[in-house]
Amino acid sequence: xxxxxxxxxxxxxxxxxxxxxxxxxxxxxxxxxxxxxxxxxxxxxxxxxxxxxxxxxxxxxxxxxxxxxxxxxxxxxxxxxxxxxxxxxxxxxxxxxxxxxxxxxxxxxxxxxxxxxxxxxxxxxxxxxxx
Numbered sequence: 739x740x741x742x743x744x745x746x747x748x749x750x751x752x753x754x755x756x757x758x759x760x761x762x763x764x765x766x767x768x769x770x771x772x773x774x775x776x777x778x779x780x781x782x783x784x785x786x787x788x789x790x791x792x793x794x795x796x797x798x799x800x801x802x803x804x805x806x807x808x809x810x811x812x813x814x815x816x817x818x819x820x821x822x823x824x825x826x827x828x829x830x831x832x833x834x835x836x837x838x839x840x841x842x843x844x845x846x847x848x849x850x851x852x853x854x855x856x857x858x859x860x861x862x863x864x865x866x867x868x869x
Contacts, residue, residue, distance in 0.1 A: 739776065739778060739779045739780070740779075740781075740782060741779060741780070741781045741782070742782045742784065743781065743782070743785075744784040744785060745785065745786070746785065746786060747785045747787065747788055747789070747790045747791055748790060749790035749791075750768075752790060752791050752792070752795050753792065753795070754766055754767070754768065755795070756792075756794060756795055756798065757772075758775055758781065759781070759795065759798035763775040763777075763779075783799060788801075810857065810858060811857055811858055814858055814861050814862050814865065815834060815861065815865070818865045819831055838861075838864065842860060
């Protein structure tokens with residue numbers, strides 16, 4: 739079983755979670771109740787930042803830092819294109835490189851997005867909708 743936690747890291751919430759991350763693997767709730775986690779339960783954190791996490795919390799996690807500057811669109815496009823025929827993939831790559839990013843740049847400069855979105859997420863969404 740996988741427990742995936744994303745979103746903002748609240749300081750009280752993350753400190754309560756520390757007991758799950760140590761050898762006890764027991765979640766202590768705000769009311770004092772204690773819930774033991776099953777041995778096969780894995781926890782994955784995908785927070786935007788860990789500003790409110792203590793060093794104890796960070797040390798209990800195997801952290802992988804991925805900068806948004808290192809997550810560009812190339813690996814996403816290439817993985818998607820590998821599922822296409824060579825000729826089709828070449829044509830699609832050309833259109834993506836010449837048209838999509840000009841359109842995306844225009845949108846970034848002239849359209850007000852409701853929330854910040856990474857370029858890689860936009861590319862992934864376009865490719866998902868294209869299938």
